[in-house]
Amino acid sequence: MKLEGKKRIWAEYQKDIPDDHFFYVRSCIRQTFFAGSEQTFLKIMRDDLGKDVFEDPRHTTCTGIGYHGDVVPFETIQTVVARHFALATEAGYRHIAISCVTSFGIYSEILETWKHFPETLERTREDLYKATGRTFDIPETISHASDIIYKFRDEIARKAKYNLADVSTGKPLKVVEHIGCHYSKMFPRYGVGGAEFPHVLIGMIESWGGDVIDYPERRHCCGFGFRQYLIQANRGYSLSASRKKFESMEPYQPDLIIANCPGCAMFMDRWQYTIKEIDSVTYGGDGQGIPVLTYEEVAGLVLGYDPWEMGLQFHNVQSLPLLRKMGIKADPARRFLAKDGSRLPEPANLING
Amino acid sequence: MRATSKHVVVAGGGVAGMEAAGALAEMGHTVSLVEKEQNPGGHLLQWHALFPDHRPASEVKHYLKKRIENENITVFTGIGVDKIRHHGHEVIVTLTDGTAINADAAIIATGFDLFDARRKEEYGYGIYDNVITSAELEDMFTAGKVTTTDGKTPSRVGLIHCVGSRDEKVNNNHCSKVCCVTAVKQAIEIRKQLPGTEVFCFYMDMRMYGPYYEELYRESQEVYNVNYIRGKVSEASVNINNRLVIKVEDTLAGRPLKMELDLMVLMVGMEMSQSGTRLAEASGLKRGINRFFETGDHHFGNNLSGLRGVFYAGTCTAPMNITDTISHARAAVAETVRYLNDR
Numbered sequence: 001m002k003l004e005g006k007k008r009i010w011a012e013y014q015k016d017i018p019d020d021h022f023f024y025v026r027s028c029i030r031q032t033f034f035a036g037s038e039q040t041f042l043k044i045m046r047d048d049l050g051k052d053v054f055e056d057p058r059h060t061t062c063t064g065i066g067y068h069g070d071v072v073p074f075e076t077i078q079t080v081v082a083r084h085f086a087l088a089t090e091a092g093y094r095h096i097a098i099s100c101v102t103s104f105g106i107y108s109e110i111l112e113t114w115k116h117f118p119e120t121l122e123r124t125r126e127d128l129y130k131a132t133g134r135t136f137d138i139p140e141t142i143s144h145a146s147d148i149i150y151k152f153r154d155e156i157a158r159k160a161k162y163n164l165a166d167v168s169t170g171k172p173l174k175v176v177e178h179i180g181c182h183y184s185k186m187f188p189r190y191g192v193g194g195a196e197f198p199h200v201l202i203g204m205i206e207s208w209g210g211d212v213i214d215y216p217e218r219r220h221c222c223g224f225g226f227r228q229y230l231i232q233a234n235r236g237y238s239l240s241a242s243r244k245k246f247e248s249m250e251p252y253q254p255d256l257i258i259a260n261c262p263g264c265a266m267f268m269d270r271w272q273y274t275i276k277e278i279d280s281v282t283y284g285g286d287g288q289g290i291p292v293l294t295y296e297e298v299a300g301l302v303l304g305y306d307p308w309e310m311g312l313q314f315h316n317v318q319s320l321p322l323l324r325k326m327g328i329k330a331d332p333a334r335r336f337l338a339k340d341g342s343r344l345p346e347p348a349n350l351i352n353g
Numbered sequence: 354m355r356a357t358s359k360h361v362v363v364a365g366g367g368v369a370g371m372e373a374a375g376a377l378a379e380m381g382h383t384v385s386l387v388e389k390e391q392n393p394g395g396h397l398l399q400w401h402a403l404f405p406d407h408r409p410a411s412e413v414k415h416y417l418k419k420r421i422e423n424e425n426i427t428v429f430t431g432i433g434v435d436k437i438r439h440h441g442h443e444v445i446v447t448l449t450d451g452t453a454i455n456a457d458a459a460i461i462a463t464g465f466d467l468f469d470a471r472r473k474e475e476y477g478y479g480i481y482d483n484v485i486t487s488a489e490l491e492d493m494f495t496a497g498k499v500t501t502t503d504g505k506t507p508s509r510v511g512l513i514h515c516v517g518s519r520d521e522k523v524n525n526n527h528c529s530k531v532c533c534v535t536a537v538k539q540a541i542e543i544r545k546q547l548p549g550t551e552v553f554c555f556y557m558d559m560r561m562y563g564p565y566y567e568e569l570y571r572e573s574q575e576v577y578n579v580n581y582i583r584g585k586v587s588e589a590s591v592n593i594n595n596r597l598v599i600k601v602e603d604t605l606a607g608r609p610l611k612m613e614l615d616l617m618v619l620m621v622g623m624e625m626s627q628s629g630t631r632l633a634e635a636s637g638l639k640r641g642i643n644r645f646f647e648t649g650d651h652h653f654g655n656n657l658s659g660l661r662g663v664f665y666a667g668t669c670t671a672p673m674n675i676t677d678t679i680s681h682a683r684a685a686v687a688e689t690v691r692y693l694n695d696r
Contacts, residue, residue, distance in 0.1 A: 001591065005480035008471070196474040196588075216590045216598040251593045 001214065006197050013184075013194035017143050017151040022053045023093035024145075025084055027100030028061050029262035030294075036311025038099055040296040041145050048159060048303060049152055053097065056087045064102040068226040074113075075127065078120065081110050082128040086136035094140040097148055101261035104144045105182025108190045111142065142190075144183060146260035146295050150192055150200045153207040161304030164210030164256070167327035172211040173255040176290070177201035178245075178268065180261025181221050201258050204295055208302050210256075217248035223271070224263030242271040246283045246290075253285030256322055257292040268292045273316045273349055282351065289317035289351035301328060308335050318352035358382055358425075359457035359693045362446040364434035364632065367395020368417060368675055369667025370462035372682035373689075375420030377460075380690065384426045385454055387446075389433035389628055393421065395464050401494035403675065404531075404538040405565040413675060433628050436635040437461070437663055442696065444662040457696075458689050461638075461646065461658065462666040462682065463629035468517025468525070468621040475588040476513065476619060483507075483597055483614075484589065486516075486621045487532070490539055499546055499616070507550055507615035510543055511599060512536045513586050514556040518622030527643040529622030529672040533560045536620050537573050544577040553580045553612070555601055563674060584610070589617060623672040636660065646670050656685040662696075664688050 022045070030037055045051040063080050066072035088096060098104045114121035121138075128134055149156070164173045179198045184191025193199030196219070202212050223241030228234045245268070249257075259265040269292040276282050276289075284290040292315060293301075300310045307328065312319045313335040323330050336344040347353075358381050363374045366388025374386040392398065394417065400410040421428060433449040437459050446454045470478035470486050478484045482502040485493075493499045501507050514536055518529040533556065540552045559581070561567040573579040584601045592598050597614040625644040633640050638658055641647040646669050649657030656664045666685035667678040 001482065001595070002480055005471075005477075008479065009474060194474065196477075197480070214591070216592050218590060219588060 006199075009197050010193045010199040013188060013192065013199075015143075015147065015190065015192055016141055017147045017192075018095040018141050019151075020051050021093060022051065022095050022097035022143070022148070023088040023091060023139075024053050024055050024097045025059055025062075025099060025103060026055070027103065027262050028065070029266060030099055033262070033266050034294065034297075034311055034314055036309070036314070037294040037296045040300040040305065040310050041099070041149070043305070044156070044296065044299055044303065045148070049155060054091055054093055056091060058087060059084060062100070062103040062106050064100070064106045065226055065230075067106065068102070069230050075123070077106060078110050078113070078124045079127045079131060081107060082124045082136055083132060083134060085139060086128065086132070086134035088139060089135070089137045094137070096139045096142045097145055098142060099145050099262075101144065101180030101183045102263070104142070104190075105186055107142050108187045111138070112187060114138070144191075144200075144260065146183075146200050147192055149295050149299055150203050153204045156299055156302060157207045160208065160302045162302055162326045162328055164205060164208045164298070164302070164326070166255075166325045168325070172209055173322075173325065174213050174252055174285075175205045175210040176213050176215065176218075176249050176252075176254045176257045177205060178222060178257055178259040178261075178264050180259070180264050183260060201260055201295060204298070205258065208298070213249060213252045213254055215249045215252055217245045220245055220248075222259070222261070222264040222268050224261070224267045229267070238267060239271055239274060242268055243275055246272070246275070249290075250283055254290055255285065255325060256298075257290050258295055258298050259292060260295055265292055265294050269315045269317055272351060276351065286321060288321050291315065291317050291319040291322045293319070301326065306330070308337075314347070316347070316349075316351060318350050320352055360385070360455075361689060362387065362434075362444070362454055362456045362459045363462055363666075364437070364446065364459060365395075365462035365464055365667075365669070366390075366393030366428065366430070367462060367464040367667065368397055368413075368678045369464065369669075369682040369685070370395075370460070371417040371421050372679045373460050373462060373666045373686050374426050375417070375423065376683055376686040377689070378421075378423040378425035382425060382693075385429060385446075385456065386421060386426055387429045387432060387434050387448060389431070389449075391431050393417075393428060393430065396467070396488075397675070399488050399491055401491045402538070402542065404534045405563065405569045407538065407542075434461075434463070434632055437632065437660065438636060439661045439663065457693055458662040458664070460664050460666050460685050460689060461629070461632065461669055462685075463626050463632060463669045465623040465668040465672065466626045468523070468624050470516055470619045470621050472523050473516055473520075473619070476516070476586070476617070477589045477591075478619060481589060481591050481597060481617075482595060484617045484619065486619050487512075487535055487539060488621065490618050494539075494542055494546070497546075499543060501615050505615070506547055509551045509553070509612075509614050510616045510618065511586075511597075511612070511614040512540055512552065512554045512618045512620060514554065514620050515585070516619040516621050517624065519557065525622065525624065525643075527672065528560060530560065530562065531672060531674045532620040532622055533558075534563065534566045534569065534674075537561075537566070537570050537579070539618065540579040541569070541573050541577050544579060551580070552577075553582055553614075555582050555584055555586050557583070557585060563676070582610070623668060626669065629669050638663075643671065656681070656688045662692060664692075
C-alpha cells in the first residue's frame with residue numbers, strides 16, 4: 001500500500017468547509033436512536049471550539065426516507081429543502097451543517113439538479129412561495145457535520161485527554177472507518193477525499209492516534225438501504241451486507257468502527273446482536289463485539305467527555321472494553337441512571353452488557 | 354513527375370513520424386523531424402513484443418531507425434512543436450523554444466498518450482502494490498521477469514480490459530482498438546514465461562479486428578489456457594496478506610464474482626496526446642468528439658487537416674495499431690507530395 005497514492009487523491013478532493021457560523025440541521029434517525037451524538041457535536045462546536053452554531057426548531061425532516069422509499073416525489077423534497085434554506089436565509093446564515101448523510105446526499109442532489117436544470121430551481125422557488133410565502137438564498141456551502149469535525153480534528157487533538165491507543169500496550173487502536181454511501185458516492189466532489197478513498201474519517205483517526213484498517217469490503221454498503229429495511233421481507237439483504245463487512249474486517253481484529261452515517265452506525269451496531277443470535281458469532285479481537293461509534297462520540301471520548309452523558313450505553317455493542325483500552329474510567333453502574341439518579345429502563349441483550 | 358526537393362517538417366518522431374520522414378526523404382525531400390523526447394521511437398520504445406506474431410518490437414524499432422538514417426533528414430530531439438500556421442506559400446512551424454522553421458509543408462504525427470490509470474480510482478493504481486499498466490508489464494517482459502513487488506512469482510494474474518476506453522466516466526467513449534489483442538498477446542507471454550500462473554482476462558467485448566487476431570485469441574485459449582470472463586471490474590482492494598481482491602460481474606454466468614489476484618494489469622487505452630492538444634489549440638486545428646485531430650473526411654480525406662499544407666499521420670487522428678499507423682503515414686506522405694506537386 002502506497003500512502004502517497006492516497007494522499008494524491010485526498011489532495012484532489014478537498015472542499016470548502018467554513019470556519020464558523022453554521023445553520024445546523026438535525027437527523028431524524030440520530031435524534032431517535034443516539035441523540036447524544038448531536039448534543040456532543042453542538043457541545044464540541046460551542047464549548048470547545050467556540051463556534052456559532054444556530055438551530056431553528058421549525059426545521060423538519062428532509063423527507064429523505066420517504067424520497068428513497070418512493071413515497072415522496074422529487075418536487076416535494078426540493079420544496080422541503082428549499083424551506084430549510086429559507087429558514088437559514090431568514091436567520092442570516094450562509095453555511096449549512098448537516099447531521100445526516102442521507103440529508104447531505106439529498107441536499108447535494110438538489111443543488112446539482114438546480115445547477116444543471118435551472119428551471120427546477122425556479123419551479124421550486126414558486127412552489128415554496130405558494131405554499132409558505134417564503135423565499136430563500138442558495139447557501140454558500142453545505143458541510144456534513146463530519147466535514148466540520150474533520151476540519152477541526154487537529155484542534156481537537158491538541159485538546160485531547162485521551163488518544164485512540166491502548167494504554168496498556170501503547171499501541172494505536174485498530175479502527176475501521178465506514179462512510180455512508182450518500183456522503184460522496186453520488187457526488188465525489190462533495191466529500192472530503194472523494195468516493196473511492198474518502199479521507200473524512202481517516203483524517204480524524206490519524207489525528208487522534210489510531211491506525212486505519214483498509215479491508216477488502218471497506219467500500220461496501222452497511223446494508224441500511226431504505227428499501228432493504230423499510231420492507232421487512234428484504235431485511236435479509238441488509239443483514240447479509242453488514243455480515244459481509246464484518247467477515248471481511250475480522251482478520252484485522254478491529255477495536256472500533258467509526259461511521260458518519262446514521263443508518264450505518266445503527267445497523268452495524270444492531271446487526272451484531274442479530275448475528276450473535278443467528279450464528280453465535282461475536283466479532284472483534286476479544287470476541288466482545290466491535291463498538292460502532294459516531295465521529296462525534298469518538299471526538300467526545302478524545303476530549304474527555306463522560307461516555308454516559310454522550311449516550312454510548314444506548315448502542316447495542318457496549319463500549320466498556322474500548323474505554324478500558326483508552327484508559328477512560330467510567331462506572332458501568334451509572335450507565336442507566338437518569339440525571340436525578342433514578343434508573344432508566346435497561347435495554348436487553350446488550351453485547352458486553 | 355515530382356516537384357523538386359521541398360522542405361517538410363514532421364511533428365512527432367514516433368512510428369508515424371519516422372515512417373513519414375523516411376518516405377519523404379527517400380523521394381528526395383528535405384525533412385525536419387521534431388521529437389519532444391530525447392529519442393525518436395514513441396511508445397514503441399517501451400514495447401517488448403508485438404501482436405499478432407510475437408515479433409520482437411526491436412525489429413520494428415530497427416526498421417524505423419534505419420528509415421530515418423538519411424542525409425535528407427535532420428532530427429531535432431528534446432523539443433516539441435508549439436504552433437503551425439500557413440503563410441503565403443509556406444508553412445511556418447514554431448518550436449517550443451521559439452524557433453520558427455519555414456517549410457513547404459508539415460505533417461503532424463504527435464501520436465497519443467496512454468490513459469493515466471490513476472483516473473480510474475476504483476482500481477487503486479498508484480495505491481495498491483501490484484496494480485500495474487500494460488506498458489509496465491512490457492517492461493517486465495523486457496527484463497525477463499514478471500513478479501510481484503516483493504519479487505515473488507504471481508500465481509494468478511488478471512488483465513483488465515478497457516481501462517480508460519469506452520468509458521463515459523472518464524469522458525472517453527472511443528475504443529482504443531489495440532488493447533484487446535494486446536491483452537491476448539500479454540496473456541500468452543505470461544503463460545509462456547510462467548506456465549504455472551493462472552491468467553484471467555476481464556473484458557467487455559473481444560474486439561479482434563485485425564488479421565490473425567482471432568487466431569491469436571483462439572490460440573490463447575486452446576494452447577495457453579487463458580481464461581476470459583466477460584465483465585467489468587468494479588473495484589479492487591487488498592486483503593490482510595496484501596493480495597488484491599477484485600469484484601466483477603460475470604455477465605455470461607449472470608452472477609457477481611470476487612477473486613484474489615497477485616498481479617492486476619490495467620490495459621490502458623489511448624488518448625489524444627497533451628502535446629497534440631496544445632498544438633491543435635495554438636494552430637486552430639479542429640478536434641473530434643474523441644478529442645483526437647478531426648480529419649477532413651472519414652473516408653477519403655483522412656490525412657487532411659483543414660489547414661493548407663498540413664497533414665495528419667497516425668494515432669494523432671484516432672487509435673490504431675502499428676500496421677495501420679505505417680499505412681496512414683504513407684498515405685499522409687502521398688497527400689503531402691500531391692499538395693507539393695499541385696501547388
